[in-house]
Amino acid sequence: MEITNYITTDFKAIDSQDTIATVRDFFEEIKVSHFPVIEEGVFIGNLSAEDVETFEDDKKVIDYKYTLETFFARTDNVWLEVLEVFAKNHSNLIPVLDDNNAYVGYYEIEDILSFFHQTTFLKEQGRIIKVKKGVLDYSMSQITQIVESNNGKLLGLFISDSDVDTIEVTMKISLGAINEIIQTFRRYNYEITSEHHEDDYINNLKERSDYLDRYLNI
Numbered sequence: 001m002e003i004t005n006y007i008t009t010d011f012k013a014i015d016s017q018d019t020i021a022t023v024r025d026f027f028e029e030i031k032v033s034h035f036p037v038i039e040e041g042v043f044i045g046n047l048s049a050e051d052v053e054t055f056e057d058d059k060k061v062i063d064y065k066y067t068l069e070t071f072f073a074r075t076d077n078v079w080l081e082v083l084e085v086f087a088k089n090h091s092n093l094i095p096v097l098d099d100n101n102a103y104v105g106y107y108e109i110e111d112i113l114s115f116f117h118q119t120t121f122l123k124e125q126g127r128i129i130k131v132k133k134g135v136l137d138y139s140m141s142q143i144t145q146i147v148e149s150n151n152g153k154l155l156g157l158f159i160s161d162s163d164v165d166t167i168e169v170t171m172k173i174s175l176g177a178i179n180e181i182i183q184t185f186r187r188y189n190y191e192i193t194s195e196h197h198e199d200d201y202i203n204n205l206k207e208r209s210d211y212l213d214r215y216l217n218i
Contacts, residue, residue, distance in 0.1 A: 020059050
């Protein structure tokens, strides 16, 4: 299914000449964080529901043009790019523009998450592995090679955390021997940040720790 099937036009964009009182009632009705504003049919930005609460009722939206936020998605953006716009702008609704910058509708976060849940990454059964390595040392191609060389099938992977020194990669794997994959990552100096019952290295450490505890308690 194409993500553009989720573009919504249930509500018209706010007109820049609308009064703040009208817009406040509108936000009370639809309960969204932002909504697109147009001026003579052209998208000029997003009005924040939180900001509207501080505006004067008898003013018009255009009087507060300086507060509008200009984030949007394109009709040719893939779902991950759309999700990124949502995340970066802390919004539950984003406008959609075509290649000519014409406003065509909007996406709502619930619909995009529903689309995400239909992807193979989430829908297919598999195991999650998280690995961490230095920013300058990690390689997506190496991660893929490690998984596939142990007969694993990679359903997807993404950078789930990072700082100035390290990158954490989360991957979902079907097939393959999880323990062999984990130990291969360790041989390539990747830190395993997820927990796995099949992890022989951790199990051996635990057994040694338990043995030491018993010895010290004799």
